[in-house]
Amino acid sequence: MKCSICHHPEREAIDKAILAGQSNRSIAAQYKVSQTAVQRHKDNHLPEHLATSKKAEQVTKADDLISDLQFLKEKALTFLAKAEQSEDMRSAAPLISAAVKVIETLAEVRGELNRQAVINVTMSPVWVETRTVILAALQPYPEAREAVVLALEDTCRR
Incomplete structure (x- = not known):
């Protein structure tokens, strides 16, 4: 069975939306796909696509996505630092969560984080x-x- 997101004409935009932390619901509505397709793509294909791209065009797209992730990481950490400086703990909690998601995704894309289950x-x-x-x-x-x-x-x- 083919991944509808991988074969979607706006796959790059969908990937960027996922990496930006948009909800599956909003992505699904915007690109006329199912929420489960977005989740499956996020879980099974996005890191693989970014980490193992072989074709020049895919590598360029992967590099762009990694750059976007790096930018999002820096932005999230900057906003978090500002929230900490102003002692705005209400703002800090979601910023920490956002920063963690971006850092985890970046680590996964770089092959530094493996989310596969290990069974002993x-x-x-x-x-x-x-x-x-x-x-x-x-x-x-x-x-x-x-x-x-x-x-x-x-x-x-x-």
Whole structure:
């Protein structure tokens, strides 16, 4: 299934709107796409597009988006500093949130932040039980048991 945002004629503008922190609802309304399509694109394609662009035109667009992100980061931090100086804590909270979002997105685009889930199956009760059953079955075969233990340890270290 194709991403409707990736193939949208105004993809660059949609990407910029996402990076600027506009709501999925407002982007969807403005560009006549669904909110879920905007969210899916934001989660699955935007960082990939920015970080792995190979074609010159895509690289230029990615560089522009990174520049925009850097600008937004600096702006958010400037506004935050002004709010702190004036001790306007009401304004500071949303500015902190905005700055964090921009910084996270910038880090993700640069490949410095990976949002993929890491699952440690070696601590799973099902795996512990399975491993115990395998090793018990190999008890009469010490060489095979040792080879399996070494292979499992090597796999867990990766």
